[in-house]
Amino acid sequence: MTEPLLSVRDLSVSFDTRKGVVEAVRGVSFDLGREKLGIVGESGSGKSQTGRALLRLTAPPGRVAAKTMTFDGIDLLNAPGRQLRDLRGGRISMVMQDPKYSLNPVMTVGRQISEAYRAHAKASKAVAKTKALEMLEAVRIRDPERVYRAYPHEVSGGMGQRIMIAMMLITDPDLLIADEPTSALDVTVQLQVLAILDDLVSQRGMGLIFISHDLNLVASFCDRILVMYGGQVMEELAASELHNAQHPYTRGLLNCLPQIDARHVDLPVLTRDPAWLL
């Protein structure tokens, strides 16, 4: 077996608060190859903090600790700031939930994408522009020239998220971390954006970490799933095996979803067992 792209052992993220130390992530371990890994959990399960910790983007006063956290042989935990800045957006990219907050409102879309490219590749403005237009076309934006000149408020949410994906993939990263990239979108748009992401990830042979609260979506989109609760991984399983999930938490999450074709029965309510968090 080849060396995994990303290897994480015993990752923990803790915050010192007035009421004591809050451990948002506790002892999370996983390996990632060139595949789609889903991290699922409810709010407060630590799934986003896990994603942020990988890029060392944990907001102060949060502290990150781990036995190992390596990306392609680079120790992410002790990498100097300069090396991290090269990695971020270069070899590891991140797409956040809401394009409204991740795009700069006073800069045209095109300038932002070209800037992302020029920050990592030595290229002239003209080359960057051609690359940006190509990328906008790759995320299936119909009129790339117009969108290139547009400001973020002039595009819809679905298009904004495609622009984010274009910006994150233009540097040809090896790993993309997508934190609820489509939760703010309508269902059909959501799936179309995911299809674009799926195609690009498989064409370029990237690794993808897909963070979401939507168990069914993750199961149908990813290859492998980590189910998180209370900062810990409850269960790791192949996406196709979701319906044979063993852990009561995973089962509980699955059962409490309303189904279109099974109506008017009381939904089973998830009961949480404190013993899960040992």
Add this chain to the structure above:
Amino acid sequence: MIDIQDLNVVFSSGADRVHAVKDVTCRIAAGESFGLVGESGSGKSTVLRALCGLATGWGGRVTVDGEALEPTAQRSDAFYKTVQMVFQDPYGSLHPRHTVNRILSEPIAIQGLDKPGSRVEEALEQVGLGHGFRFRFPHQLSGGQRQRVAIARALILKPKILLLDEPTSALDVSVQAEVLNLLMRLREELSLTFVLVSHDLAVVSHICDRIAVMRNGEVVEEVTADALAQGDPSERYTRQLLVASKGYDRAAIDQFEDFG
């Protein structure tokens, strides 16, 4: 119970004119639960807002429990005793500096009803919150508990109709299940009429008997939840929504049409 005929809602005028709701007609019988489903901007919430006076200046005829409504923000006291609304965001719809007790007492004071204390206790009981919650502030409650308080506030005047605008979309799925169960139980116990607005086909078909699918301000079709469960709505748009709600399927996505 609710009779809406040719409802039209237009916001602003000139270049910014938005025709948010176009000729929507529907009849909802007493005790029924009716769903409005659609993507963002389809006008589903605006229909509810026109009913309860939050959107004004609409055209058409709307009758609720025998009372013809005016397209203004004015509603009679009796209207609020019949119709109450629950909003999407329990973080935004409760006053952050009022206790649960004060939030629940306000409708009683406005309507000049007696025995506020016991009414508050009763409403909290109904939504499954003990009296230990009565003197808490919203920030001391979880999202699910806040939504229960919002439901209690709607129930405190013993209305016949509840208007529910995405009541569970800000909640985690496990909490959503609890709130949906609560709504189903209350409807049974208090024989309420529900109008539920949601973007989530599964939630709407869980709660409702009859569902109107909206797109661009128009009702595309009306289906029963049973027809939806069997998976054969007649409109292509509804079928596409149904496919989309089943999860990611690369092949199906290429078939998606843009309904504009």
